[in-house]
Amino acid sequence: MSVTIKDVAKHCKVSSATVSRVLNNDPRISEKTRIKVMKSVKELNYRINGVARSLKTNRTNTVGFICPEISNIFFMSIAKGVEDELKKSGYSVIICNSNENKEDEKERIKLLCEKCVDGIIIIPSTNEGKHFKCLNDANIPTVLVDRLVEDFQSDAVLVDNINGSYSAVEYLINKGFKRIGFIGGNIMLTSARERYEGYLRALKDYCIPLDESIVKFGDFHVESGYAIMKDLMQQDNPPHFVFISNYYMHAGATKYLIENKYNLKSNVLVASFDDMELSSIFGFSILRVRQPMTEIGIKAAQLLLNRIDGNNANYPQIIRLKTELITER
Amino acid sequence: MSVTIKDVAKHCKVSSATVSRVLNNDPRISEKTRIKVMKSVKELNYRINGVARSLKTNRTNTVGFICPEISNIFFMSIAKGVEDELKKSGYSVIICNSNENKEDEKERIKLLCEKCVDGIIIIPSTNEGKHFKCLNDANIPTVLVDRLVEDFQSDAVLVDNINGSYSAVEYLINKGFKRIGFIGGNIMLTSARERYEGYLRALKDYCIPLDESIVKFGDFHVESGYAIMKDLMQQDNPPHFVFISNYYMHAGATKYLIENKYNLKSNVLVASFDDMELSSIFGFSILRVRQPMTEIGIKAAQLLLNRIDGNNANYPQIIRLKTELITER
């Protein structure tokens, strides 16, 4: 069928071990042999069979990346960082969609185990982590990203959500806003919880009482942002300022406001977590908390590579990246 | 190290062949044995080693997906369809970023070949396809998506770009707009070229002379859309209507208009190719040409699976999916 190392060996009259050594840049091989072998490799159009190599070496140079949703620009910006960083070390990444549900997540993990990936990066879809434990049993290094889970300890790369929303809310307070509404994500997720926590702390530190009527939680999706903003605006005494916990809810909330002819420069003001490529284009939030998404992916990849290489210092290690405040104009 | 099929065999006192048969649902195995084996599998917490299996079967159940950019919502919406469809058949997908450049693309192809993927889906980064030919040599089924290339024939899934922009421009003409500007993508890409072609045909069919001063080409990116819209608007006689060739250029163009206080409901009107989740939220285009992105991915996956299964009918097969006209309100 296809050309094997043996064919190459025969072709240039050396042993297959020698060919293998040349292919793997083994230093103790003569220049003459190397050239001869490479010539045959070219002539026969030989390609390494990575599967056979993996079976022998117990390394696949492949990493799994599981996220709740593939067509989500936030997750994919992280994935981009991961891919970029891993490819430098010759790794490729299998991307899996957990569909925001635990069962799928479980299945994908099983699949990746069978594929013998060298490591896994997961953006968990829920706050449960029991089903991650098999990764420990299988000895597959794992890095959690964006969120932590219960019942499972591991390396993780997160952002400083608390101080992210704290600093945003603080900024707003200093601008003179006192009554700031809050649209949160699913409070089961650590990221959502932490962003709320930052909001609370800022209010507290500035002695602003919490008005629970203008604090609502949803699920990080467009529809949810829309519904909650509607809910808020239809109250007797709607807030004039709202802090929204992520990009998609921000979009949904904005949709509601535009549809209902609110003036987004005076009538209702909005700030949000996340700053995407398109956030600035539709200048409807005066303030955004930027997460370094690619950076998150890069850090996760680096941490994982480290573990794959057997460096087990400081396990479990949690990296918290700082957010950045983006103000409009 | 880890549990192998032999361990299981020993544990329940059968041969490894029998264990293998059970794991592969071979029918000619007694119920009694099956149960016994599965019990051992559970007890030993055995997991199939996919690498060894792949070496033997010459199938990896893995497909490569190469696209110009990972953090691009259009490409990733296609990837989502691909992943979804492939996972039904037990495949997983390695996602690669070609970084919109031919060299990276070439490298990724080489990598995927070495990984022995069963097939590859590519959204080409340029109009060149010479470097795809090795896929034929390696006997790896390939499906092109979104764009065709020169010097390489293969199955492909595209949308009907010509009629997509034709029908949009026609709609506008029927609405009474005569002087319609055009912002195009890189004309080397078939998708960009076809969208321009549709524009031209519509003008021609309605006897509207082409005004080249309001036709500009860029590269499908935000910045490009911004720059071109600026260029158009700074002309002596700027168009009152502009048709834009994709989502990102549309976003960039809108950015320019908003920054410069154009009224997007009366002053300058805009229509565009692509209709994304967020397109409707910022209601600044009165008309959009929706591509069925997930569908594209699904079709590409189906076509590929077909080829992987050895069905070589109608090669090369080109599937053109229809677009849909979305009007605002």
Added chain:
DNA sequence: TTGAAAGCGCTAACAA
């Protein structure tokens, strides 16, 4: 219905 054994293509220990 089950088992024995060969071998997929590669790497690496050992020998020369």
Added chain:
DNA sequence: TTGTTAGCGCTTTCAA
């Protein structure tokens, strides 16, 4: 510096 050879974990042919 190079060759011989065992074996990674699985599937599958052939035999029983």
